[in-house]
Amino acid sequence: QQQVKQSPQSLIVQKGGISIINCAYENTAFDYFPWYQQFPGKGPALLIAIRPDVSEKKEGRFTISFNKSAKQFSLHIMDSQPGDSATYFCAAVNTGGFKTIFGAGTRLFVKA
Amino acid sequence: GAVVSQHPSWVICKSGTSVKIECRSLDFQATTMFWYRQFPKQSLMLMATSNEGSKATYEQGVEKDKFLINHASLTLSTLTVTSAHPEDSSFYICSARGGSDTNTEAFFGQGTRLTVV
Secondary structure, eight states, rough: OOOOEESSSSEEEEEEEEEEEEEEEETTOOOOOEEEEEEEEEOEEEEEEOOOOEEEETTEEEEEEEETTEEEEEEEEESSGGOOOOOEEEEEEEEETTTTEEEEEEEEEEEE | OOOOOESSEEEEEEOOOEEEEEESSSSSSEEEEEEEETTTTTEEEEEEETTTTSEEEOOOHHHTTTEEEEEEETTTTEEOOOOOOOGEEEEEEEEEOOOOOOOOOOEOOEEEEEEOO
């Protein structure tokens, strides 16, 4: 059962453009939603995270938008750079059990 | 952020042998550690959750006798792949979190690439 659905599977964006990755969840017990960035051969690194009592969170060029009623959240990368090329995973955490459930991942390629 | 270190970064072993992977939290006490498995171009799949001093909880479909997890201290958890076979070749990643109820962030290690030949 896919508890966190992520799209698109891959994304190509021009340098300076906006990268948008979308996720949806089903389990209303999730109450913490992190995004991770992973480079080849490395572990995932936390990028930004949000709780469902907030509709938007911005850190530098990265913004999470959260729609609690629709059970959807998205990552926006503004002014995308070639160095942003990586795989991005959304995730959902049930802080009661502390398990992190990952989306399928989005491979982002930013063209110079 | 907090640092989680995995060792080794990569390992090659012969089929039938056992391999141990270490996961250490370097600057915090990890009451809970998680082990994930990641195949190429796929997502991270949770294998098991371990709490210090108690037996690990395995996810459905994960063989606990094959993937032995020990969380003997607040800074160290180990995953031993027993009688490894080529199909066990994968990228294994651990994560760790502290004990505060308000701290839901888990920090990830850099991963271990296991190749069984």
